[in-house]
Amino acid sequence: MAAPDTARSRAAILQLTAERAGHCAFFFDFDGTLAPIQEDPDTVHPAAGIVEVLAEVNRRLGKVVIVSARPADFLRQRFAALPDVAVFGLYGLEVQRPGGLVETDPSAAPFVQVMSDLADRARAELPAGTRVEYKRLSVAVHYRNAPHLAAEVEQWGKQRASDLGLRVQAGRMVVELKPPGQRDKGSVLREETEGHSCAWYFGDDVADLRAFDALTAREEADPDFVGVRVAVANAESGHALIEAADIHVDAPEDVPALLRALLDQAP
Numbered sequence: 613m614a615a616p617d618t619a620r621s622r623a624a625i626l627q628l629t630a631e632r633a634g635h636c637a638f639f640f641d642f643d644g645t646l647a648p649i650q651e652d653p654d655t656v657h658p659a660a661g662i663v664e665v666l667a668e669v670n671r672r673l674g675k676v677v678i679v680s681a682r683p684a685d686f687l688r689q690r691f692a693a694l695p696d697v698a699v700f701g702l703y704g705l706e707v708q709r710p711g712g713l714v715e716t717d718p719s720a721a722p723f724v725q726v727m728s729d730l731a732d733r734a735r736a737e738l739p740a741g742t743r744v745e746y747k748r749l750s751v752a753v754h755y756r757n758a759p760h761l762a763a764e765v766e767q768w769g770k771q772r773a774s775d776l777g778l779r780v781q782a783g784r785m786v787v788e789l790k791p792p793g794q795r796d797k798g799s800v801l802r803e804e805t806e807g808h809s810c811a812w813y814f815g816d817d818v819a820d821l822r823a824f825d826a827l828t829a830r831e832e833a834d835p836d837f838v839g840v841r842v843a844v845a846n847a848e849s850g851h852a853l854i855e856a857a858d859i860h861v862d863a864p865e866d867v868p869a870l871l872r873a874l875l876d877q878a879p
């Protein structure tokens with residue numbers, strides 16, 4: 613069971629949002645939020661009903677934006693049926709806006725070769741059971757199939773990040789190395805909520821806390837702004853995310869019903 617919703621009731625949140633239909637923005641992480649996690653990350657697809665409900669939210673309530681650790685090209689493939697939706701990849705280092713090409717954050721562009729070399733090194737140095745995912749501007753090392761290697765992978769990541777001046781991003785059964793700089797899900801939220809009076813963010817992992825925090829900061833600066841943090845929570849998500857959320861659901865498969873309840877209230 614998900615934890616009970618706190619503070620504002622879910623009914624009140626739906627009402628406040630429906631009143632702002634057309635002025636809202638809806639941000640979604642991908643893995644673990646819209647798509648059930650799989651042992652092989654290449655086989656992850658949106659849960660049943662997700663694409664259809666996102667299309668309706670985008671049309672009736674406000675823009676839908678995907679903000680993920682995946683490359684933008686991967687996200688575009690998964691949401692090919694939603695050409696009007698912007699996809700931010702690699703925690704915002706890449707963006708593909710409707711009708712546009714993939715744009716790379718200028719701060720990250722010099723790291724393509726560094727990351728290619730790092731991926732080769734990870735494959736050579738890390739033990740069997742780990743899975744190295746090279747994403748052009750970052751390298752993720754998954755240990756979902758070998759959880760006992762967590763400490764070893766984390767230590768390897770910290771050391772390489774220190775050697776190369778990179779950032780470490782921990783996640784669910786994954787350690788990721790990213791270019792230095794400030795770009796993250798929080799900065800995407802700060803920019804993309806401009807001009808909106810309401811925004812929701814759906815996430816399942818510690819990296820999503822930055823996005824939650826950006827909504828909270830915006831609410832503190834603008835009392836009329838409604839920020840809604842949704843945790844798609846499970847045992848791997850961590851207490852911080854669960855405690856920071858306004859609404860909890862148990863799994864990606866439960867997201868469509870929540871959005872349908874919101875659509876039912878909208879004009």
Ligand SMILES: [Mg+2]
Pocket residue numbers: 641642643644645815816817
């Ligand atoms: Mg996730």
